[in-house]
Amino acid sequence: MNKTAKETAKKPAAQSEAKPTAPAKIKVATMWLSGCSGCHMSFLDIDERIVELVKHVDILFSPIVDTKVADMPQVDVGIVEGCVNNSDQEHELKMLRERCKVLIALGDCAVTGNIPTLRNQFPLEDVLSRGFEQTESTKIPIIPNDPVVPPLRPKAQPLQEVVKVDLHIPGCPPDADTIWFALTELLAGRVPQLNEKNMRYD
Amino acid sequence: MSTPKQITVTIDGKTCTGTAGQTILEIARDNGIVIPTLCYLKGLSSWGGCRICIVEIKGSPKVVPSCATPAMDGAEIITNSDRLVQLRKCTLELLFSERNHLCPMCPYNKGDCGLQHQGLAHGITGIRYQxxxxxxxxxxxxxxxxxxxxxxxxxxxxxxxxxxxxxxxxxxxxxxxxxxxxxxxxxxxxxxxxxxxxxxxxxxxxxxxxxxxxxxxxxxxxxxxxxxxxxxxxxxxxxxxxxxxxxxxxxxxxxxxxxxxxxxxxxxxxxxxTWADARQRVTQPLVRGADGQLHPATWPAAMKLIKDTLAQSPDWETGLLVSPRLTNEAIQSVRKMVDRFDRVAAFVAPHEAALCGQPEFSADALPKLDNADAIIVLGSRPSEDHGVVAARIRKAVRQRGAKLLIFHARKSGLDRYADICANVVSLERSFWKQVADTLAGAQRPVLLYGPQAMSPIGVTVLERLLKAFEGQKEGTGPAVIPLPRSTNSLGLGAAGIELLEEIGPWLDTKPMSFLHIVAGDEPDGGARLLEERYVRALLSEVDCLVVQAAYRSALTDMAKVVLPAMTWAEKYGTVTNFEGRVLPVRPVLAPVGEIRDDQTILESVFA
Known part of the structure; x- marks a missing residue:
């Protein structure tokens, strides 16, 4: 798998060198599922490099862009933070998967499930009861059952257990430099090769 | 003994030599070739469980764990092919997916975890398994x-x-x-x-x-x-x-x-x-004020108070009482004090004065234990007092079948491993025949004895045990190893400092007017002195009690002046172990507050 990835990586790289200027901007969507927003914060930590980034990239859909889910556009790259925890998130993720060419799992929650998957060790009823009925601050113990509230899935799962993921960037959160490296590699038409030096799990 | 056969193997194209019986991993490491490992640890037996250290041997279709496979002469070994890397990645991904490995929540996440290190080193970004x-x-x-x-x-x-x-x-x-x-x-x-x-x-x-x-x-x-x-x-x-x-x-x-x-x-x-327990430190000199409470003071003020008190009453009976945890350097300072005090002594464990009065260091005691085929423990509780010695005894018993005989009035954690464990010593002939039978044929017996061997019953048993070896072949007598309880009581004995098992009589013979106690870094701040009968009352009659200690305790609460001392982590010096090795004590932490080491305090206050 790795070999083929390398081979395919070389071809578009050669193509992009052939074309000196790319007139059309790359269209990007970012999504925030069951996560803490830390990975989006780390993304913003690329600081002034974001000016360079927006020369090449259009962010069309994101927690920082006011676009409704129903209007999710077709994009080139989808970047997802957080794991899949409820039916709504599953729906959004699958929709993004259909509408993007490259899907990136950003951060540990998206890659491994991380902290939200701690609940997987317990039956769902116990989790809901602990959260809504037994907490020390509970005054009226009611488990939300309004149809508007998306139900929790039986297990919280990392992205690749729900959809196909093209690139994993682990880290809690990944360093801004790692995110920048991955994005610039993609812009150059290469598959980012993460290694011991630019990758972390914590 | 014949020298082990030399073998030559080729690892990743490099010609490597080793001895027959060495594993592929050992030879590779000796030759500077890195093979990743997880379950392997030098010094332990090979397990071959994690399968990260797999290698290929030319001519064999299988991969083998290098930590558990002896190298064969002339073998060609490959440690880093694409196939091996892919297999190692799969193994690591299976390990990651099997349990709940949440790096962000783990205290070992920043470079202390072998699994995380291998994952990163193998470039694993995501797990393909559920x-x-x-x-x-x-x-x-x-x-x-x-x-x-x-x-x-x-x-x-x-x-x-x-x-x-x-x-x-x-x-x-x-x-x-x-x-x-x-x-x-x-x-x-x-x-x-x-x-x-x-x-x-x-x-x-x-x-x-x-x-x-x-x-x-x-x-x-x-x-x-x-x-x-x-x-x-x-x-x-x-x-x-x-x-x-x-x-x-x-x-x-x-x-x-x-x-x-x-x-x-x-x-x-x-x-x-020594470090994980919370203890209250003394970090600056404390002097008891008119209100009866201890108040912080400067070093000059505390020293002046002590010197003035002594100068005003030249006819006072003065004493210096030290802990057996002192470094050799502090003991030398205590020796210099012999002329300045009427009485100088060290407080040690019960019966330890008899053991350490004329100190004997038994060189190579631990290697002898490692080699022993019969171990007699008399009047000592290594499992409680010297855990590392107990571990060596258990190893000898469990791995090599050495006989273990324990004679001690109190139970200990070692008892369950003993062939004969006598908490009550019998004088019956049948018991001693059983002892003699157990020891029969022992080629390298070791007799380890602690302070309790100096008790009347202990001495009797010691004599009987030594008798049991009489009449045996020349050279099969036991290696006799005295093992005190206190850290440097042997060093104090060697320096000629009087060793006290009970301080009550010492205090009582002639009423003490000025007493300087060096508790050093005794974990309880020297409070164990007060457990002895009458000592609390006798100490309260001392006109001027000075305690030099690292930790606050019931003893420092009785003192007129408390001087802040260093712990093991701040001291610089040497200690002598029971084998006679002089071992360095190096400062680990920078001193906190106004603490000073034991010898500096003694020499500056009583110069």
Whole structure:
């Protein structure tokens, strides 16, 4: 798998060198599922490099862009933070998967499930009861059952257990430099090769 | 003995030599070739469980674990083919997916985890397998460490350490397949375990965060710490310590693997008690005021008070009483004080004065124990007082079938490993015949005796035991090893300082007007002196009591002046262990407050 990835990586790289200027901007969507927003914060930590980034990239859909889910556009790259925890998130993720060419799992929650998957060790009823009925601050113990509230899935799962993921960037959160490296590699038409030096799990 | 046969193998195209019987991994490491490992640990038996160290041997279709495969002469070995890397990646991904490895929540996440290191080194970004999310128990019942099964990779390094190094085999594996897990005793917890000695060697050898030290957790990654090699001053064995510090705080204490004494192993005292327990320090001189309370004072003020008190009453009876935990350098200072005080003495454990009055150092005592085929322990409780010696005894008994005979009035953790354990000594002929039968044929017997051997009953037993060896062949008599309880009582005895088992009579013979007690870094601040009958009353009659101690205690609360002393972690000097080795005590931390070392205080106050 790795070999083929390398081979395919070389071809578009050669193509992009052939074309000196790319007139059309790359269209990007970012999504925030069951996560803490830390990975989006780390993304913003690329600081002034974001000016360079927006020369090449259009962010069309994101927690920082006011676009409704129903209007999710077709994009080139989808970047997802957080794991899949409820039916709504599953729906959004699958929709993004259909509408993007490259899907990136950003951060540990998206890659491994991380902290939200701690609940997987317990039956769902116990989790809901602990959260809504037994907490020390509970005054009226009611488990939300309004149809508007998306139900929790039986297990919280990392992205690749729900959809196909093209690139994993682990880290809690990944360093801004790692995110920048991955994005610039993609812009150059290469598959980012993460290694011991630019990758972390914590 | 014939020299082992030399063999030659080719590893990754490099010609490497080794001896027959060496594993592929050992030869590769000796020749500077890196093969990744997880379950392998030098010094333990090979397990071959993690399959990270797999290699290819030319001519064989299978891959083999290099840690458990002896190298064959002329073999061509490949350690880094694409196939091996892919297989190692799969293995690592299976390990990651099997349990709940949540790096962000683990105290070992910044460079101390072998699994994380291998994952990063192999460039694993995501796991292709489904996570199992098993519900795993966490055992936090031990005082100093915890076992989080979520992070366990079943490498059995802890099991092998517990069995082969500490010799208690508290830990083992139970269950099959995905239900496989580490168990304590027979599915007990650390808190209820009868065999666990809390030595913490399993934690030190755990490659992940499954076994973790509570006091060290989240104090900072060991990989980012400074390390200092020093000597444990808790008992006369003198184990080498490797102390990890960060921002002038101790993060963790491991055994020094290169120490000739303990070879990296420690007992609960050296590993945890010296730093993981909270104790109240004395950090500046304290002087009792008119209101009867201790108040902070400057060094000059406290010293002037002591000097003036002594100058005003030249006819006072003066005494200096010191702890046996002093360094050799502090003992030399105490010797200089003999002329300045009417009486100078050290307080030691019961019956220790008789043991250390004319000190005998038994060179190579530990190698002799390692080699022994019969070990007699008389009047000593190594499992309680000298954990590392107890570990060596258990190893001799469990791994090599050495006979163990214990004679002590009190029960100890070693009793369960003994062939004969006499808490009450019988004088019956049949009992002593049984002793003689057990010792019969022993080629390298060792007789280890502690302070209690100097009690009337102990001396009788000692004589009988030595008699049991009479009439045997020349040269098969036992190696006799005295083992005191207090750290440097042998050094104090050698310096000619009077050793006191009871301080009541010493205080009572002639009423003391001025008494300076050097408690040093006694863990209880010297408060154990007060446990002796009448001592509290006798001390309260002393006109001027000065206590020099590192920790606040009931004793410092009685003092007129308290002088702040250094602990083992701040001292600089040497101690002499029971084998006669002079071992360095190096400062681990920068001094806090206005503490000074024992000899500086003595020489500046009584110059």
């Amino acid at each position: 996570y199992l999310y098993p519900a795993m128990p966490i055992d936090l019942t031990a005082k100093y460490f915890g076992l989080d099964q979520n992070r366990c990779i079943l490498c059995t390094r802890c099991v092998r350490t517990c069995d082969e190094v500490e010799g208690v085999h508290t830990l083992d594996i139970a269950g099959r397949g995905e239900k496989n897990r580490i168990v304590v005793d027979l599915a007990a917890s650390f808190g209820t375990s009868e065999t666990c000695t809390s030595c913490g060697a399993c934690v030190a050898n755990c490659p992940t965060g499954a076994l973790f030290d509570k006091a060290a957790a989240f104090r900072g990654p060991l990989a980012s710490c400074q390390t200092v090699l020093t000597t444990c001053t808790e008992c006369p064995v003198g184990c080498g310590l490797k102390v990890f510090t960060k921002e002038n705080r101790i993060v963790n204490v491991f055994g020094d693997p290169d120490s000739p004494v303990n070879k990296g192993h420690l007992c609960v005292k050296g590993r945890y008690e």
